[in-house]
Amino acid sequence: MIHSFLSTLIFCALISVVTAAPSLQRRQAITTISTTKRASFKPYSFYASTAYCQPAKTLTWKCGANCKANPSFEPVASGGDGSDTPFWYVGFDPTLNTVISAHEGTNTSSILSLLTDANVAFTNLDSKLFPGVPAAVQVHSGFAASQAQTAHSILAAVKSTLSTFASTSPSVTVVGHSLGAAISLLDAVYLPLHLPSGTQIKYIGYGLPRVGNQNFANYVDNHITALNGGQGLTRINNREDPIPINPGMFLGFHHPSGELHIQDSGDWDACPGQDNPSTLCIVGDVPSDVQGNLTNHDGPYNGVTMGC
């Protein structure tokens, strides 16, 4: 009798711990970031936008306004064909003292078909590219295939940039928009597995769709978001852009933490947690695709509309 009473007590205590966790997350404050903090993302908005330029132009850093916005950039390598393999480039920013690695995104019709296709499927990460990442970590198979296409070229370019522009605090910042944000997120997981420990990794993505399952989101939170005092990952989404709510959570996809949501007012709000349900954050602001506005996908982010 006493025994079963005790187990009931323990059971009830466990239930209240389990149910308390999500409400705790909901109660964490959503805060509007300062204009100074917001401005600090602007160079990276231009870097993500620049990825839409032809490789010949990024390699000479002559691509008009996008390149001029980051005038001290030292390009090292570029590639891609703009269709099967999105454009990419790697180089060094001496002002920000970081290697920049960027992938181009794709147009809205093409990204939508990747996300809403009945064939949205999970795959394990290739153990040669991602040694030691647990098999329970699964990602969108199309994003994994795109990342695998350029993984070796990106790694070689990042290594060469790090050695040419040696620094006492080596840092790599991976950026991208749309499909490019998804590929770069996989790069952010991939690169540290092949670079000297002590190399700081930072991720800044724009209009990022969901890339993987709950284990992926947790892995990213522990290995990327947690870096740099919890500022290792930032995913910025604009107004009612529906791309970041796809693929749906009902399909098992989840975002890592680190959301910044641009409001209709123009304010940028920091949304704690992985898929914060507040109406101030993308999940609550865009409950379904029909409530979204695809025009918002390309920006503007800090006044930067994505595209070369």
Ligand SMILES: *[C@@H]1O[C@H](CO)[C@@H](O)[C@H](O)[C@H]1NC(C)=O
């Ligand atoms: C969108 O991009 C895809 C893949 O690069 C391309 O095949 C398609 O023609 C593009 N569509 C538009 C409307 O630009």
Ligand SMILES: *[C@@H]1O[C@H](CO)[C@@H](O)[C@H](O)[C@H]1NC(C)=O
């Ligand atoms: C979608 O967003 C654009 C750009 O902000 C805006 O001009 C347009 O009115 C919006 N469409 C709807 C249906 O809200």
